[in-house]
Amino acid sequence: VRRAEMSAEKNQILGKDKYGLDTPCLLIDIDVLHKNIRAMQESVRGKGKNLRPHAKTHKCSVIAQKQLDAGAVGICTAKLSEAEALVKGGIERILITGPVVLPLKEERLAALIQRCGELILVLDNLEQARLLSTLCEEQGLSVHVLLDIDPGLRRTGVSAEEAPDFARKIMDLAGLNLRGIQAYAGQVQHIASYEERRQRSMEYMHSAEEVFRKLVDEGMELDIFTGAGTGTFDIDTDLEGLTDLQVGSYVFMDAEYRAIGSALEKEAFTLFEPALTMLAAVVSSNQSGFVTVDAGLKSMYRHGGTPIIIYPRDALYSYDWFGDEYGKISFAEKSKSIPPGSMFELVVSHCDPTVNLFDRFYVTKDDRVVDMWNIDLRGKSS
Amino acid sequence: VRRAEMSAEKNQILGKDKYGLDTPCLLIDIDVLHKNIRAMQESVRGKGKNLRPHAKTHKCSVIAQKQLDAGAVGICTAKLSEAEALVKGGIERILITGPVVLPLKEERLAALIQRCGELILVLDNLEQARLLSTLCEEQGLSVHVLLDIDPGLRRTGVSAEEAPDFARKIMDLAGLNLRGIQAYAGQVQHIASYEERRQRSMEYMHSAEEVFRKLVDEGMELDIFTGAGTGTFDIDTDLEGLTDLQVGSYVFMDAEYRAIGSALEKEAFTLFEPALTMLAAVVSSNQSGFVTVDAGLKSMYRHGGTPIIIYPRDALYSYDWFGDEYGKISFAEKSKSIPPGSMFELVVSHCDPTVNLFDRFYVTKDDRVVDMWNIDLRGKSS
Numbered sequence: 037v038r039r040a041e042m043s044a045e046k047n048q049i050l051g052k053d054k055y056g057l058d059t060p061c062l063l064i065d066i067d068v069l070h071k072n073i074r075a076m077q078e079s080v081r082g083k084g085k086n087l088r089p090h091a092k093t094h095k096c097s098v099i100a101q102k103q104l105d106a107g108a109v110g111i112c113t114a115k116l117s118e119a120e121a122l123v124k125g126g127i128e129r130i131l132i133t134g135p136v137v138l139p140l141k142e143e144r145l146a147a148l149i150q151r152c153g154e155l156i157l158v159l160d161n162l163e164q165a166r167l168l169s170t171l172c173e174e175q176g177l178s179v180h181v182l183l184d185i186d187p188g189l190r191r192t193g194v195s196a197e198e199a200p201d202f203a204r205k206i207m208d209l210a211g212l213n214l215r216g217i218q219a220y221a222g223q224v225q226h227i228a229s230y231e232e233r234r235q236r237s238m239e240y241m242h243s244a245e246e247v248f249r250k251l252v253d254e255g256m257e258l259d260i261f262t263g264a265g266t267g268t269f270d271i272d273t274d275l276e277g278l279t280d281l282q283v284g285s286y287v288f289m290d291a292e293y294r295a296i297g298s299a300l301e302k303e304a305f306t307l308f309e310p311a312l313t314m315l316a317a318v319v320s321s322n323q324s325g326f327v328t329v330d331a332g333l334k335s336m337y338r339h340g341g342t343p344i345i346i347y348p349r350d351a352l353y354s355y356d357w358f359g360d361e362y363g364k365i366s367f368a369e370k371s372k373s374i375p376p377g378s379m380f381e382l383v384v385s386h387c388d389p390t391v392n393l394f395d396r397f398y399v400t401k402d403d404r405v406v407d408m409w410n411i412d413l414r415g416k417s418s
Numbered sequence: 419v420r421r422a423e424m425s426a427e428k429n430q431i432l433g434k435d436k437y438g439l440d441t442p443c444l445l446i447d448i449d450v451l452h453k454n455i456r457a458m459q460e461s462v463r464g465k466g467k468n469l470r471p472h473a474k475t476h477k478c479s480v481i482a483q484k485q486l487d488a489g490a491v492g493i494c495t496a497k498l499s500e501a502e503a504l505v506k507g508g509i510e511r512i513l514i515t516g517p518v519v520l521p522l523k524e525e526r527l528a529a530l531i532q533r534c535g536e537l538i539l540v541l542d543n544l545e546q547a548r549l550l551s552t553l554c555e556e557q558g559l560s561v562h563v564l565l566d567i568d569p570g571l572r573r574t575g576v577s578a579e580e581a582p583d584f585a586r587k588i589m590d591l592a593g594l595n596l597r598g599i600q601a602y603a604g605q606v607q608h609i610a611s612y613e614e615r616r617q618r619s620m621e622y623m624h625s626a627e628e629v630f631r632k633l634v635d636e637g638m639e640l641d642i643f644t645g646a647g648t649g650t651f652d653i654d655t656d657l658e659g660l661t662d663l664q665v666g667s668y669v670f671m672d673a674e675y676r677a678i679g680s681a682l683e684k685e686a687f688t689l690f691e692p693a694l695t696m697l698a699a700v701v702s703s704n705q706s707g708f709v710t711v712d713a714g715l716k717s718m719y720r721h722g723g724t725p726i727i728i729y730p731r732d733a734l735y736s737y738d739w740f741g742d743e744y745g746k747i748s749f750a751e752k753s754k755s756i757p758p759g760s761m762f763e764l765v766v767s768h769c770d771p772t773v774n775l776f777d778r779f780y781v782t783k784d785d786r787v788v789d790m791w792n793i794d795l796r797g798k799s800s
Binding site: 058059060061092114115134135137138139140141144160161163164186190191192193194195222317318319320321322323328330331333334335337338339358359360361362364375376377388389392393394395414415417418 | 573
């Protein structure tokens with residue numbers, strides 16, 4: 037039923053002007069999306085590294101496939117349920133970047149190991165590693181694993197000091213194929229100053245790199261040292277040992293990442309452009325100097341800075357949340373008002389959790405609707 | 419496919435201990451839910467008022483039906499898409515509390531007017547009223563409308579001064595059946611002090627009441643003056659003219675509402691108890707004094723105060739968000755740790771947007787799973 041509904045709706049809106057779409061909705065400019073995918077692939081490839089983009093940003097198999105087609109070596113997800121959805125969407129090479137807890141999720145995990153071409157898990161707990169090994173033995177499976185190393189975030193991962201011993205113990209467990217390490221310094225990704233971000237990231241990631249080198253020197257055959265995010269895409273590539281980058285937000289960009297500096301453009305982060313935007317319409321205009329629009333905290337996640345209004349371009353506007361269902365858009369001219377139905381296009385504040393609030397993307401080219409993509413990883417938190 | 423998947427899952431988990439469910443997930447204690455529904459119905463009925471509960475909290479037709487069965491005169495939704503979902507779920511008497519913008523949504527609105535037994539819309543703009551009248555005339559429809567009056571929130575609604583003239587103009591428009599007024603003072607609902615909340619709400623709502631009286635005195639046959647929220651459920655009932663209350667959060671309660679005082683219990687808001695909780699599991703425990711759990715801002719909306727941990731009950735814990743996918747639960751004992759897979763149950767900070775992050779509720783009685791309900795109004799922002 038859902039698929040039939042979707043294709044009926046798709047037929048209705050193909051070719052339509054995007055500013056005529058029902059609101060609130062999420063738009064993707066396909067040319068900007070492709071440009072971002074290519075720009076990151078080329079930048080990383082130019083430094084001799086691979087790309088393993090994180091699907092937690094786009095939550096969409098169609099986009100994951102585009103990243104693979106452009107040369108990515110695999111796709112990351114945060115949760116098991118996201119990986120399940122990717123496999124349903126035809127994606128085969130998946131790294132789940134967060135620990136999958138056993139025995140809680142053992143049935144689902146065993147099914148996924150069997151269905152997925154190359155599934156890589158991370159481990160940060162020896163008892164969990166033993167449970168995974170037992171599961172594999174009992175079901176005649178084997179699975180690729182990475183050691184999750186904590187680069188100072190203290191969220192998941194073992195410390196660099198404990199890591200070598202932990203790795204040796206994993207080597208002894210049946211069914212587990214240790215491929216390398218993961219280190220993600222989430223706490224540095226949004227540091228506004230490029231220089232400070234570089235310094236902090238290098239400091240944290242060097243200890244993980246030393247672990248990787250030590251293990252390789254001991255004779256372990258490791259081929260993956262994965263980490264980094266959009267905020268350090270042109271920093272962590274300087275780590276000699278790093279093999280691939282788990283960048284996510286570059287594909288869409290958001291107000292939060294736009295605000296920080298990169299090596300190339302230190303004032304604003306503009307190598308990547310906003311591919312994802314939100315369309316909202318005025319629902320009430322009985323005040324002077326501001327109107328009420330139909331996108332509030334239920335459709336634009338209230339996190340990570342202030343949304344940026346990019347359409348209309350002719351004046352200065354600012355957005356603020358106005359409850360669950362509404363937003364308040366204020367004008368520079370205090371006497372101004374515009375009627376219900378007037379359209380605004382915004383760069384959302386934090387793209388990942390905002391994408392999670394919708395079921396589909398309306399894909400546009402030159403401001404016309406050319407496609408509709410299912411956000412098939414939406415709501416996958418388990 | 420989805421329905422079949424759901425009933426297969428339902429068969430698997432019926433009778434299961436709730437602390438064995440996969441995480442993160444939303445739980446409803448059915449006895450507490452029924453108690454909250456009855457307590458509000460009786461409280462309001464005791465003051466000679468009706469109940470028109472807001473579905474924006476629970477986003478679930480099954481619960482809307484329970485509220486109607488208990489005696490509610492109708493169900494409120496904020497958006498057209500929520501009303502569409504309720505009608506699909508078999509609910510007939512619906513008030514959409516926010517303006518539905520024309521011509522943007524005219525096709526969907528005309529279809530809903532035809533499908534829904536009693537649909538009530540609100541109006542705060544004369545041009546929009548004219549477009550609605552034209553739509554009704556062209557399609558041979560008629561629709562119930564309320565005048566939306568702004569009680570100082572300045573979000574939607576016309577001012578009390580302009581309201582009488584606006585009402586007279588609506589009376590002249592074909593196809594529109596003016597039933598009364600709506601006034602929702604959202605800005606006072608979470609004021610912590612009961613006395614201050616009472617004073618502020620009365621101040622704002624009295625001007626709306628005067629409009630209602632004036633219109634009735636002019637001979638208009640109006641039978642609805644609707645407003646109020648959970649924060650003023652025992653305050654706005656003192657307004658003689660008020661006919662029904664649009665309370666929402668009482669059905670679940672959340673940390674935000676727990677923090678405020680009511681007339682009966684001035685220290686904490688405890689006439690209603692938490693019916694909705696979240697289950698989260700430890701995914702990483704390599705630190706002293708805190709662990710990482712699998713519910714972050716993607717599954718527990720970061721808004722409206724701090725989640726409260728209610729299980730386990732044996733010690734002092736506190737929750738904080740730890741990124742999109744993770745939460746950090748800290749112990750009073752700084753040396754304590756507990757292993758991956760350990761379970762926590764929490765009262766979420768702001769129930770409405772958190773419910774919007776899930777597809778289903780797991781319904782429990784005496785801590786055993788007895789049902790699974792589809793959150794069929796999830797993601798309905800348009």
